[in-house]
Amino acid sequence: FLGVMASIARLYxxxxxxxxxxxxxxxxxxxxxxxxxxxxxxxxxxxDWQIYRLMPILVLSVTGLNCIMLGVFAxxxxxxxxxxxPKVRGLxxxxxxxxxxxHIGDFIGAIMMLTSILLNKRTIWQYLxxxxxxxxxxxxxxxxxxxxxxxxxxxxxxLKKSLDTLxxxxxxxx
Numbered sequence: 001f002l003g004v005m006a007s008i009a010r011l012y013x014x015x016x017x018x019x020x021x022x023x024x025x026x027x028x029x030x031x032x033x034x035x036x037x038x039x040x041x042x043x044x045x046x047x048d049w050q051i052y053r054l055m056p057i058l059v060l061s062v063t064g065l066n067c068i069m070l071g072v073f074a075x076x077x078x079x080x081x082x083x084x085x086p087k088v089r090g091l092x093x094x095x096x097x098x099x100x101x102x103h104i105g106d107f108i109g110a111i112m113m114l115t116s117i118l119l120n121k122r123t124i125w126q127y128l129x130x131x132x133x134x135x136x137x138x139x140x141x142x143x144x145x146x147x148x149x150x151x152x153x154x155x156x157x158x159l160k161k162s163l164d165t166l167x168x169x170x171x172x173x174x
Contacts, residue, residue: 014078018071024055025064029057046138054141069156076151077165105157112150116143 006017036050036057046054110172117124118145133140 003105011096011106014074014077015068015071017076018067022064022067022069022071022126025067029064030059032036043086046136051137051141058141058145061145062152065149065152069152073156073159073163076160080163080167103157105160107154108155109150109153109155112146112153112157116150118144119143119146 032053036046036053039050040046120139123133123139123143126135127133
């Protein structure tokens with residue numbers, strides 16, 4: 001029974017199915033991140049032992065964002081295939097579909113990716129010139145997080161713009 005219900009939600013309103021999963025991952029990442037953030041604000045440093053907490057935060061954050069963006073993207077595909085948008089219910093889903101300016105995701109994503117590179121320019125140069133990295137791992141980690149999230153925003157923005165063009169083209173032919 002639950003499999004049938006999940007299949008129906010997945011096929012007719014993918015965002016309704018994917019956004020709670022993504023939100024759950026993001027909330028877990030947020031709560032895991034409270035301790036390292038408080039530690040940093042208190043001592044102005046991240047300890048080496050905290051990498052074991054930060055890695056799941058990275059994975060959960062990117063996975064949560066991917067789930068939500070996949071739901072948004074799938075809803076755009078639904079619009080393309082059926083010629084109408086699925087009914088968007090719920091505060092989170094309405095916010096994701098109607099309030100977020102997905103068309104500027106490529107700009108925000110590019111800024112995040114550039115910030116990642118600028119944050120790690122010494123690290124990149126050190127690795128290219130010596131083959132080793134002695135700079136603290138937190139720079140690499142933060143850069144990886146910014147680059148992954150930024151690239152996801154660029155990709156979803158590209159896909160949304162492509163789907164919008166397809167929808168406009170299909171509607172103009174009718």
